[in-house]
Amino acid sequence: MGALSKKMLLGSAMALAVVAGSAGALMAQDKPVIATVVKISGIPWFDRMETGVTQFQKDNPDVVATQYGPATADAAQQLQIVNDLVAKGVNGLAVVPMDPSVLEGTLKRAMDRGVIVVTHEADNQKNTHADVEAFDNADYGRALNERLAECMGGKGKWTTFVGSVGSRTHMQWVGAGEENAKKHPDMVLVDKNNESFDDANGTYEKAKEILRKHPDIKGFQTSAGNDVLGVGRAIDEAGLSGKVCLVGTGLPNPSADLLESGAITAIGFWDPQKAGMAMNSVAKSLIAGKKIEDGADLGVPGYEKVKVVKGPGEGVLIIGNGMVIADKANYKEYLF
Amino acid sequence: MRTTGGQLFMLVVINAALLAVGAMISGGTYLSPFNLQSMAGQLPEIGFLAIGVMLAMCAGNGGIDLSGIALANLSGVASAIIVGSFLSSTDNETAFSIAFIAVALLTGLIGGTFNGLLISRLNITPILCTLGTQMLFTGIAVVLSDGRAVAVGSPELLSQIGNGLFLGVPISFLIFVSAAGLIAALLKFTPFGLWLMLMGTNPKAATFAGFPKARVLIATYATSGLLAGLAGVIIAARNVNVKWDYGTSYLLIAILIAVMAGVRPEGGYGRVICVVMATIALQLMSSLLNFGGLSNFVRDFAWGALLLTFLAVGRYNLVGLLTPNKSRKLV
Numbered sequence: 001m002g003a004l005s006k007k008m009l010l011g012s013a014m015a016l017a018v019v020a021g022s023a024g025a026l027m028a029q030d031k032p033v034i035a036t037v038v039k040i041s042g043i044p045w046f047d048r049m050e051t052g053v054t055q056f057q058k059d060n061p062d063v064v065a066t067q068y069g070p071a072t073a074d075a076a077q078q079l080q081i082v083n084d085l086v087a088k089g090v091n092g093l094a095v096v097p098m099d100p101s102v103l104e105g106t107l108k109r110a111m112d113r114g115v116i117v118v119t120h121e122a123d124n125q126k127n128t129h130a131d132v133e134a135f136d137n138a139d140y141g142r143a144l145n146e147r148l149a150e151c152m153g154g155k156g157k158w159t160t161f162v163g164s165v166g167s168r169t170h171m172q173w174v175g176a177g178e179e180n181a182k183k184h185p186d187m188v189l190v191d192k193n194n195e196s197f198d199d200a201n202g203t204y205e206k207a208k209e210i211l212r213k214h215p216d217i218k219g220f221q222t223s224a225g226n227d228v229l230g231v232g233r234a235i236d237e238a239g240l241s242g243k244v245c246l247v248g249t250g251l252p253n254p255s256a257d258l259l260e261s262g263a264i265t266a267i268g269f270w271d272p273q274k275a276g277m278a279m280n281s282v283a284k285s286l287i288a289g290k291k292i293e294d295g296a297d298l299g300v301p302g303y304e305k306v307k308v309v310k311g312p313g314e315g316v317l318i319i320g321n322g323m324v325i326a327d328k329a330n331y332k333e334y335l336f
Numbered sequence: 337m338r339t340t341g342g343q344l345f346m347l348v349v350i351n352a353a354l355l356a357v358g359a360m361i362s363g364g365t366y367l368s369p370f371n372l373q374s375m376a377g378q379l380p381e382i383g384f385l386a387i388g389v390m391l392a393m394c395a396g397n398g399g400i401d402l403s404g405i406a407l408a409n410l411s412g413v414a415s416a417i418i419v420g421s422f423l424s425s426t427d428n429e430t431a432f433s434i435a436f437i438a439v440a441l442l443t444g445l446i447g448g449t450f451n452g453l454l455i456s457r458l459n460i461t462p463i464l465c466t467l468g469t470q471m472l473f474t475g476i477a478v479v480l481s482d483g484r485a486v487a488v489g490s491p492e493l494l495s496q497i498g499n500g501l502f503l504g505v506p507i508s509f510l511i512f513v514s515a516a517g518l519i520a521a522l523l524k525f526t527p528f529g530l531w532l533m534l535m536g537t538n539p540k541a542a543t544f545a546g547f548p549k550a551r552v553l554i555a556t557y558a559t560s561g562l563l564a565g566l567a568g569v570i571i572a573a574r575n576v577n578v579k580w581d582y583g584t585s586y587l588l589i590a591i592l593i594a595v596m597a598g599v600r601p602e603g604g605y606g607r608v609i610c611v612v613m614a615t616i617a618l619q620l621m622s623s624l625l626n627f628g629g630l631s632n633f634v635r636d637f638a639w640g641a642l643l644l645t646f647l648a649v650g651r652y653n654l655v656g657l658l659t660p661n662k663s664r665k666l667v
Contacts, residue, residue: 041632071632076381076583079575083378084626087371088362101485101577108576109499113370166483 033064034092034283035085036276037078041069044253045272048336049096052276063287065280075099079106092116092283094276100125116286117315118279126313129286132279134270134322136307137169141176144247144268147325148177148219151245151265155186156218159210161194161203161231161248163224170223173249177221190214196227203230211238222248228267232258252326252334259328266327271302271334274322278303282318292318343598346649347613350642354620362627373506375623377499377574380512381408382586383615384567386593387519388560390611392462393594394523395553396536396603399455401560402466404567405586406473407447411568412578413477415440416486425489433493436572441565447473448561452554470587477580485579488572498573508570513612515566519559520608532556536603592639593618596646617642 036053038046050067057065068085070077075098082093083106093115097103100122107117107127119128152158160177162170174193181187191210196203203222207230210217220231228250235244242262250267258264277300282292292298294308302322311317326334358366365371385404392401415436425432447469454465488494500507523529531552535542542549572578597614599606618639625635 066629068626068629069632071636072585074583074585075579075581077585077632080378080622081626081632083374084371084623087365087368087374087623088627089365099485099579099582101487102575102579102582105490105498105574105576 031062031064032091032284032287033089034066034094034280034287035090036065036067036094036096036280037081037085038067038069038096039078039098040073041067041071044251044336046096049272049276052271052273053280055273056277056280060280060284063280063284067276070098073098075102079103082106082110086110086113086115090115092118092280092287094118094120094279094283095122095128096120097122097125103127116283118283118286120275120279123317124312125315126311128311128313129315130282130292130318131311131315132275132282132303132318132320134275134278134302134320136319137172138176139321140268140323141173142180143323143325144173144221144249145177145180147266147268148221148245148247149181149184149187151247152187152219154184157188157190157214157216158219158221158245159190159194159214159217160192161196161206161220161222161224161227163198163227164195165193167223173223174221187219190217196222196224196230198224198226200226200230200233203227204233205230207231207234208238211235211240211244217244219245220248222246222250225249225251228255228264229258232263236261236263247325251336252331253336256331256335259326259331262328266325267331268323268325269334270322271324272336274300274302278318278320278322292316342649343646344607344610344613346646347597347610347617350617351613351620354617354624358620358624358627361624366624366627369504371623373501373504375619376509377506378623379615379619380508381567381570381574381583382589382593382618383512383612384408384515384563384570385586385590386597386611386615387516387608388563389590389594390597390599390606390608391519391532391556391560391563392466393599393601394532394536394603394606395462395556397462397539399462399536399556399603400466400591400601401451401557402463402587403447403451403470403473404560404564404590405583406470406477407444407561407564408568408571409578409580409582410447410473410477410480411440411443411565412488412572413481413486413580414443415568416488416572416578417480420486420488425491425494429491430493432489433491436488436491436494437569440569440572441562444561444563444565444568445558446561448558448564449554451561452557455557456550456553474580481580483580485577487577488575490576494569494573497570498575508573511566511570515563516608516612519563522559523608528552528555533604536600536605538604589618589639592643596643598646 046069053065053067068081078098104127111117111127117128119125119131123131123133125131160174162174194206222228222231228248231246235241245265247266255264255267278298281298281300292308295305297304303320307319309317388401388404392399418439419435423432423435451466451469454460455462497507502510531547535547535552593614597610622635
């Protein structure tokens with residue numbers, strides 16, 4: 001190291017000490033700060049959630065609510081954001097974990113610092129005060145199936161798609177669907193639990209196979225977000241739009257064309273906007289020292305009468321009724 | 337060899353500037369002991385990987401180690417599964433911790449040696465070899481863990497490494513600084529260090545001078561692997577659980593840090609202190625942007641701008657132009 005850089009090193013160290021000394025006092029924060037941390041920024045789902053956070057901020061001027069998210073889908077990056085926000089001194093965190101298990105250590109450190117932690121889409125998260133879920137998985141699966149049965153007139157062959165048989169929520173959805181279909185003895189389940197791996201192209205190929213194997217099939221119930229697109233395309237190309245029913249999880253914008261053509265009967269989803277508002281609402285109540293009781297109203301549509309049960313850790317599991325089943329007639333209300 | 341006191345000088349200035357800016361925009365919170373601890377606790381995992389990349393780059397002949405984070409994850413996953421199968425992290429806290437660390441480091445060492453053997457004995461280009469082993473390590477971790485996160489738990493010793501403080505400094509940061517110091521000493525005072533740098537400067541001359549080339553290469557990549565193992569231990573200690581796909585973004589960031597630190601991609605030059613300073617600079621900047629509430633895409637942009645600035649500084653000796661009494665000619 002040259003003499004000059006040594007001098008500079010010393011100089012900057014001294015400058016630093018001065019800065020540190022002068023800025024010693026922490027800025028007093030009068031309003032509670034709630035930071036929403038999503039899995040990844042810049043994708044439609046979480047852009048939609050951000051509109052909810054912005055809305056919550058507008059409705060609640062007595063808190064500061066903002067949304068953060070990593071630029072890449074990597075748990076490590078999300079974790080750094082959470083760490084920095086805790087260090088910055090937020091009062092509440094509303095996190096949609098990229099990977100609940102990897103975030104446990106960080107969330108525990110946050111809770112130890114007295115930060116209120118609320119999570120979403122993580123009903124297995126141990127280190128959280130409250131996990132907010134949009135709906136009960138069984139209710140959702142049942143609702144999808146009921147919509148399918150209505151379209152099928154309660155009879156005919158039908159099948160199910162899941163992202164993978166290892167996906168817990170998807171299996172819960174189709175499981176509840178199967179239960180529900182027992183109410184309609186004329187509905188016959190064939191070749192169930194096809195794996196789509198959330199790949200629209202692969203699903204398209206598989207749906208074509210099923211249409212060939214069972215020319216008289218009447219219904220599809222799908223689970224992963226891209227399944228409706230793949231199956232819908234297969235139905236559309238086979239000229240069966242409107243004759244074969246398709247109900248599954250999907251997003252309004254990508255599904256718009258197929259909903260219009262009638263290839264997709266209805267899509268089910270929950271609105272990330274409302275979920276974002278619900279998380280912030282729970283965080284605000286918890287920061288104020290209130291408890292969320294069973295049947296409480298979070299003041300967000302779909303979360304007016306939430307079910308509260310014990311979570312896997314110390315915290316609670318808050319389940320709303322925020323499911324949306326949209327069809328050709330009303331999907332335009334939810335463009336995202 | 338060129339002198340690049342200028343690089344270190346730049347890095348120190350940038351670090352000081354970032355701290356000053358942070359203090360300004362946050363009204364002091366940025367310099368609060370808790371945030372300094374939080375930042376110091378965050379940077380070791382990527383710092384270890386960056387030093388590994390630096391070592392590989394110094395070896396010349398297109399040396400690079402892309403398998404770092406994959407090997408770190410494999411170390412954590414393999415160790416958690418192997419040690420977890422005969423020890424419980426709640427009953428034998430110390431024994432579990434020590435065994436976990438030992439197996440993780442050993443896994444890293446074996447993985448790194450494997451890289452070194454492939455590169456030196458089979459003459460595979462490092463970028464292709466480590467790209468291949470990166471997939472191999474990731475694949476093994478997926479198969480071992482079934483693609484799921486593996487619980488390590490927080491036994492006393494490991495939890496201390498991940499969350500503990502010594503005299504107000506995070507223990508993980510102290511481990512990082514000591515390991516960096518050891519590597520720096522290794523490069524400066526041992527024949528290995530001299531061989532590595534000279535070999536990177538001119539591989540042909542090294543061959544004719546009768547350097548033990550293969551052994552130096554193996555030792556280099558083995559050290560890099562060992563550092564990846566260490567990163568795996570820190571990750572496990574901080575996160576309680578380990579998963580095969582953790583930190584996929586670290587791969588490029590580690591290379592970015594090495595280049596920012598003035599490590600010559602053609603080989604033959606690199607200083608550990610600069611890598612440590614560059615790691616700190618990146619951490620300061622990313623925390624600063626989070627403090628400012630800016631989008632994380634701005635961070636990528638800022639890193640890119642910083643990297644280009646550093647390349648320009650290295651190329652055109654800007655520091656020399658600014659400080660006339662120091663305008664030594666850079667080669």
